[in-house]
Amino acid sequence: MSKYNLERLGWFNFERLVTTLLRQVIGPGISSFSGSSDQGRDATYKGKACFPSKDNPIEGKWIFQVKFREYQNTSITQVRADLRSTLQDELGKITRKYRHDLNIYVFATNCSLTAANIEEYKQIIESNDCITHGFILGCQDIEELLDTNPKVVRAFPQIMGIGQLRRLSRLSLEFIQSGTVS
Numbered sequence: 198m199s200k201y202n203l204e205r206l207g208w209f210n211f212e213r214l215v216t217t218l219l220r221q222v223i224g225p226g227i228s229s230f231s232g233s234s235d236q237g238r239d240a241t242y243k244g245k246a247c248f249p250s251k252d253n254p255i256e257g258k259w260i261f262q263v264k265f266r267e268y269q270n271t272s273i274t275q276v277r278a279d280l281r282s283t284l285q286d287e288l289g290k291i292t293r294k295y296r297h298d299l300n301i302y303v304f305a306t307n308c309s310l311t312a313a314n315i316e317e318y319k320q321i322i323e324s325n326d327c328i329t330h331g332f333i334l335g336c337q338d339i340e341e342l343l344d345t346n347p348k349v350v351r352a353f354p355q356i357m358g359i360g361q362l363r364r365l366s367r368l369s370l371e372f373i374q375s376g377t378v379s
Contacts, residue, residue, distance in 0.1 A: 201356040203307040208265035237290035310335035
């Protein structure tokens with residue numbers, strides 16, 4: 198069971214959530230695009246970022262692709278196969294059709310992924326000659342990033358579970374009762 202209800206967001210707000218989260222993790226220089234005319238890019242960044250870890254910053258030309266899938270009424274195996282196909286199509290658009298200059302590609306989805314899925318998707322990305330670093334962010338990865346970025350969670354309250362909402366309400370009430378608010 199997921200800690201956050203990412204599926205509740207729908208594709209547009211999930212994309213906004215991920216780009217907001219990326220601004221916190223990568224940096225404020227991220228440019229985001231929306232809609233169907235993004236040429237295979239939901240966001241881009243040029244520069245050095247402390248991703249995937251603060252100890253190992255990477256510099257380059259980044260493209261971020263965000264894919265939302267509803268999987269409540271579909272088998273997770275089918276959704277993962279669809280994501281694999283979508284990943285191949287999107288990489289083709291980015292590198293062959295639009296010839297975007299990049300060397301780092303990040304693919305983010307609300308779908309939970311297995312270690313085998315992540316390895317398979319990563320191989321698809323890195324089999325492309327121009328990409329030196331490929332990263333996959335599945336549901337679990339996004340949830341871990343949300344845990345370390347509570348401001349982003351508060352900006353998207355619809356993803357919170359009842360326990361999280363109760364805690365937020367309790368903290369708000371304690372803040373008001375402390376007399377710091379007039």
